[in-house]
Amino acid sequence: MNQMKKSKKNKELEKINKNTEQKEDTKIKKSSKKNYGKYIKISLIVLVLVLIFTLGFMTYQVIFASHSNSRVVDSKYKLTDKEIKEVKNTLNEIENVENIDIYITKNMKSRIIKVILNLKSDVEFDIIKEKGNEMLNSFSDSNLGYFDIEFFVDSKSKDSQYPKIGYKSRTSSEFSW
Numbered sequence: 001m002n003q004m005k006k007s008k009k010n011k012e013l014e015k016i017n018k019n020t021e022q023k024e025d026t027k028i029k030k031s032s033k034k035n036y037g038k039y040i041k042i043s044l045i046v047l048v049l050v051l052i053f054t055l056g057f058m059t060y061q062v063i064f065a066s067h068s069n070s071r072v073v074d075s076k077y078k079l080t081d082k083e084i085k086e087v088k089n090t091l092n093e094i095e096n097v098e099n100i101d102i103y104i105t106k107n108m109k110s111r112i113i114k115v116i117l118n119l120k121s122d123v124e125f126d127i128i129k130e131k132g133n134e135m136l137n138s139f140s141d142s143n144l145g146y147f148d149i150e151f152f153v154d155s156k157s158k159d160s161q162y163p164k165i166g167y168k169s170r171t172s173s174e175f176s177w
Helices: 002-065 081-092 125-138 141-146
Strands: 072-074 097-106 111-119 148-155 164-168
Touching: 081 097, 081 111, 081 125, 125 148, 125 164
Parallel strands: 111 148
Antiparallel strands: 097 111, 148 164
16 A cells, blocks of 8 residues: 555656646747747848948948059158149140049059040040150159059040040050050
């Protein structure tokens, strides 16, 4: 009899243990479902923030880093104010000059001096070519051997023969049009 009582008690204890375990399991499952949803939301928010930061950084690099107005690329190679003045003086000898912009673009593969000449009205292209090659004398030999040069010419005239682009590689001696 004692054994029967013990076995009944054991069975009852086992049932109680199973019931409490089941209740705890359902509580854990419910709380883990709630937490799982929170974890997914937090993970998505963090992922979106990382993507926004990455895209913003890439956009910044593309827009601002490669089109810097800096005239210094390497401490050994830089455009001096004297060179800039000489280039502008040479190009201002052309009639109908509206404005002249000079800047450097730089990235891992290229170092380019960009000269942009805007004209009020058309000028003979031979004069532009002559002044473009004359402009090269304004740069130091070390800069001519280090930088490629792009020469953009545009006119506000409606029936213009422009825009034209001249390109000089650092290994060539004059512009190719």
